[in-house]
Amino acid sequence: MRPERDFALVLDECLDALQRGINPETILKQYPDKAERLSPLLKTAASVARTPNPSPPKGTEIASKARLMRVLAEQKADSQRQKKLVMDELGTGFRQKHGKGIVVFICSLALVFILMSSICATAAESLPGSPLYPVKLAMQEFHLMLIFDPEKRHGQQDFFYWVRKQDLLAAVEQGRIPQADAQGTLTAMPTKMNKH
DSSP states (O other): OOHHHHHHHHHHHHHHHHHTTOOHHHHHHHOGGGHHHHHHHHHHHHHHHHSOOOOOOTTHHHHHHHHHHHHHHHHHHHHHHHHHHHHHHHHHHHHSHHHHHHHHHHHHHHHHHHHHHHHHHHHTTOOTTSTTHHHHHHHHHHHHHTOOOHHHHHHHHHHHHHHHHHHHHHHHHTTSSOHHHHHHHHHHSOSSOOOO
16 A cells, blocks of 8 residues: 555544544554644644634525525516517507507418418419319429429429320319310320420
8 A cells, every 4th residue: 555545544544433532642652653744634634623613693694595596576577567568669660550550461461371281282282173183283384483493493394294195184084074085185285394
């Protein structure tokens, strides 16, 4: 065992003995070879143990707790005042004619968006003969307008023609349109787009 580690263990044992009430002289007699180093440390530890531990004056703890609760209550009240101030500012804007107009505009826009989304979703599944089929065709045309690469646009257009042919065949199967009308439309549709 290293000497310093050995000394630390001995010091630990001495401090335990001191806490049990054994006086420093008795403890030092057990370690005569280390007594010179241990003596000042044990005297210091003994004097620290004898140092009085003053307790706070009566009522200090209660006053401190009351002060803490008062500060917390003030912070909560301040936070609520700030929240009310913000809400009042927002509310004033909404109560004014300008604020009401903004709210109505935003709600109208949201409603239009929801309606258009549901119409487009329903139209995507529609077939010829349905009142929403022109919406489906318009969506396809709009999609084509957003493709700027001519090759990709022609490929997508060919795909849309194929989808329209499938729609016509399904509509005839379901009896939505007469077979003669479907045949006329199919004949008029190009078999493949000419590449430019």
